[in-house]
Amino acid sequence: MKRWWKIILLLVLSLTLGACQHGRAQVTTKEQPLIIGVDDSFVPMGFQTKAGQLTGFDVDAAKAAGKLMHRKIKFQTIDWSMKETELKNGTIDLIWNGYTKTPARVQQVNFSRAYLKNEQVMVVAKRNKITQIQQLRNRVVGVQSASTGYFDVTEKPQLLKNFIKNKTPVQYDNIQDGMMDLRSNRIEGFVIDRVFAEYYLEKAKLTDQYQVLETPFAREDFAVGVSKKRPELLKQVNQVLKQLKDTGKLKQISKKWFGEDITE
Structure with a gap:
């Protein structure tokens, strides 16, 4: 009888620990910053100032999105020719730096709703x-x-x-x-x-x-690139982009950088 009680107790403990670890993992994921891959020479979307500070339209937009998502944003300078590989490998969470949606790229990456017009x-x-x-x-x-x-x-x-x-x-x-x-x-x-x-x-x-x-x-559209393995993140990005558009925040950022509203 004692043996059975020990087995039951071990099962209960393992389930409890599993639940705790699952909860802890969820908190950790939420607290981790979103890593955004950028080409830091792409004026005026995302570029370094002479003082070494990263700035630009996409930098401002991503930071505004991070606030709505309650996530910290970390920008990672990458080799732009390797951006899809970096995303697929999980080195970065998003490609957000004047990234154009094209038929070829759609085969590799999920794209958010368009947010800016370009050519x-x-x-x-x-x-x-x-x-x-x-x-x-x-x-x-x-x-x-x-x-x-x-x-x-x-x-x-x-x-x-x-x-x-x-x-x-x-x-x-x-x-x-x-x-x-x-x-x-x-x-x-x-x-x-x-x-x-x-x-x-x-x-x-x-x-x-x-x-x-x-x-x-x-003519082309800029959008945010998200891994095909992360549909939930894509959903969140689309939601915040809509919020930024509806509240006029994107328009405000556009006028700051371009002197006019060229957002989608």
Whole structure:
């Protein structure tokens, strides 16, 4: 009889400890910060100031979302070409840094509702007297590796790639390196997001030397990337994005960075 009581007691204790551990795990998960992967050179979405502080539209939006979710936000600078791998491996929780929803990316990542409008443009130097992209025939054009601009150029070759020099764009690990080569005349055109191009040229006081040309690439939407293994997190992100939109917070952040409301 004593033996049976011992077995029952052990079962009760194991169930109690299991429940306690489960509860503790839940608390720990909630208290852990959400790690957001960023390219810290993407002005004005997420970038480092001269003082080393991370700032930008997406930084402000993510922090506002964190408050609504009661979660701390931690930004992790990553190799942008490895962003989907980092998300899949669990190194980061979200991709939130001017991340465009595309058919190819949808195969790897779940996307939140769209929150910002964007498009790819071509930045050129006025000294070269280029006023339309057709004039870039046999000229050197650059683009950031693994960016939406890169995929637009390579997956729709008839629109640009087939007539630029070597029929291949020069690839850059980050936006700043591409802009440096454009300013040094090592490339004659740089494909980049409109949100970056207009903000950068204005803040750097370069609008008298460089101009933004329209491209034939389709308009795009920025959204937050979430692992396909985490549908509950996707649901939470969608809820807070809607709240930020409905309360006017996204509009406020947009006007701060762009001078107008370009949110979805």
